[in-house]
Amino acid sequence: QSVLTQPPSVSGAPGQRVTISCTGSSSNIGAGYDVHWYQQLPGTAPKLLIYSNNNRPSGVPDRFSGSKSGTSASLAITGLQAGDEADYYCQSYDSNLNAVAFGGGTKLTVL
Amino acid sequence: QVQLVQSGSELKKPGASVKVSCKASGYTFTTYSVNWLRQAPGQGLEWMGWINTNTGDPTYAQDFTGRFVFSLDTSVSTAYLHFSSLKTEDTAVYYCARGEINWLDPWGQGTLVTVSS
Numbered sequence: 001q002s003v004l005t006q007p008p009s010v011s012g013a014p015g016q017r018v019t020i021s022c023t024g025s026s027s028n029i030g031a032g033y034d035v036h037w038y039q040q041l042p043g044t045a046p047k048l049l050i051y052s053n054n055n056r057p058s059g060v061p062d063r064f065s066g067s068k069s070g071t072s073a074s075l076a077i078t079g080l081q082a083g084d085e086a087d088y089y090c091q092s093y094d095s096n097l098n099a100v101a102f103g104g105g106t107k108l109t110v111l
Numbered sequence: 112q113v114q115l116v117q118s119g120s121e122l123k124k125p126g127a128s129v130k131v132s133c134k135a136s137g138y139t140f141t142t143y144s145v146n147w148l149r150q151a152p153g154q155g156l157e158w159m160g161w162i163n164t165n166t167g168d169p170t171y172a173q174d175f176t177g178r179f180v181f182s183l184d185t186s187v188s189t190a191y192l193h194f195s196s197l198k199t200e201d202t203a204v205y206y207c208a209r210g211e212i213n214w215l216d217p218w219g220q221g222t223l224v225t226v227s228s
Contacts (some may be wrong), residue, residue: 002155036214038156047154048216057216060153089156093212099172100146100158100212 004103007071011109020106022073022090030071033093040087113137115219128195131222133207140188141165143209151203154179
């Protein structure tokens with residue numbers, strides 16, 4: 001049981017927009033801790049996609065954006081491409097556990 | 112460029128021990144903590160804990176106390192994950208990743224540890 005809750009899967013056609021939600025609680029996202037997002041392409045290590053809620057590392061296309069509100073956060077991907085098929089994870093910090101916390105991951109399928 | 116390079120895959124028998132290494136380059140090793148994470152086959156990411164590369168102090172997540180030990184050799188900018196009394200359930204890919212309480216970046220390429228009789 002993950003501390004942060006993500007939908008197991010989302011899908012969209014090429015060119016469309018999809019969003020992935022990440023729901024936490026008052027001891028993590030709601031406590032003000034930042035949310036970060038990772039993309040894990042098949043057979044590879046996770047890669048930082050969004051940091052501190054809505055910031056893109058150098059090299060990440062602006063098709064990817066993040067937001068945070070209350071006890072939840074979202075990752076939006078516009079202009080879907082076949083190469084975006086991957087697992088996406090949200091991450092924050094939980095003050096009750098004194099631990100880094102991950103969502104269970106969301107598998108994105110491009111139809 | 113900043114990177115973490117991990118040691119190669121391991122095949123171990125139940126009850127054995129294993130040591131995974133994570134060599135950093137491209138930055139001053141002692142200015143960022145190194146985190147360890149586990150990903151079981153087909154499963155999500157689990158944070159195992161981190162080690163402060165300046166003080167050597169480790170912090171272990173609740174589910175990773177007892178059999179798991181984080182260590183350092185700062186002379187070669189390398190962090191180590193050692194775990195013992197291996198069980199088949201320890202079969203997973205183990206990652207190291209640079210970071211403090213916030214985001215983790217970069218990640219090592221991962222080390223597959225297979226525990227099988």
